[in-house]
Amino acid sequence: MKLRILLADDHEIVRRGLCSLLQKREGWEVCGEASDGREAVEMAKQLKPDVVIVDIGMPYLNGLDTTRQLLQHDPNFKVIVLTITDSDQVIREALDAGARGFVLKSDAARDLVAAVEALQSKRMFFTPRVNDLVLAGFLEKGHAISRTEPPDLPTLTAREREVTQLLAEGKSSKEVAVLLNLSTKTVETHRSNIMRKLSLHSIRDLVVYAIKNNIIQIQMPPQLRTVSETTVV
């Protein structure tokens, strides 16, 4: 019987690359492709794949919340998270969300097949850089991963995180209502609760919160990246 894999990434070009990589393996089949987290959750419910590969930085519903929703629906889903960053916080959140694999996008060509094989054998897979980081955390701080900056996420419900992401992506309350099949009034209530819980006062504050907590991700243009790298050094 074929191993069925569902891919979720907002870039079709990345999905093409992943498909090409995975389908070279005999007995593996990409049974579906989703371009955002919401679509991934729906497709996974229908297709019941053996493995789901989710990008973290997806529109509408990010990969971490996608993982949470998938496992809430069925704890037997095996999820591999693909990410462009290996920050402590993202690793911790991916583990907390229940991902059983963690692969850096830059290393996907090398590691993804091994990750799928590991999950197929009921093991976990973490990209070598993550293993190094976890080990360094043990050696330096006496525990696996630094918790010096705990995320604010647990204070929000799953629905509130979804609304936060959509608002931070620039959607109006009305647009959020349509996307989530809620009334505008319900969305406004969620919005008020989010702002109150997090002590935020504007949409700008909400966007900053969403970026800081990996609910949305931004790509720095080269000039800004150079400045930030110089600052860090």
Place this chain on the structure above:
Amino acid sequence: MTVRILLVDDHPIVRQGLRTLLEGRPGWQVVGEASDGIEALDKVDVLEPDVVVLDVTMPRMNGLEACRLIQQKGKTSLEVLFVTQHDSPQMMREALDAGARGYVVKSNAARDLLEAVEAVSQHRVFTALARSPHASLLRSDS
């Protein structure tokens, strides 16, 4: 028409996706790949591509700097096409100022790339942003 293409992106999986798309077109050939701007400069000299498909954000040397240096080589038959995550008119302007002939956003690459490569390989300008597909899609002849 034969088109020799060099792919430059720091993510192998993206290069693989671009390759499968481009090699589906008869006569087009991906002659090489590079993972940063410095490697791209070397391969431009060795492989003599017609089109360099270039990412903006890469380690060691970003795509804008690589594009400027490629232009300084004076290879008149060679054109640069950016394929980038940056869905920004400012970044597009910088890319064109650096000498690129095309600019495509990664999220729409599967839709726009073939048309873009075809245009730039004929020394025409092709630019397409994604943020407002109806208002910002710009295609023009130079």
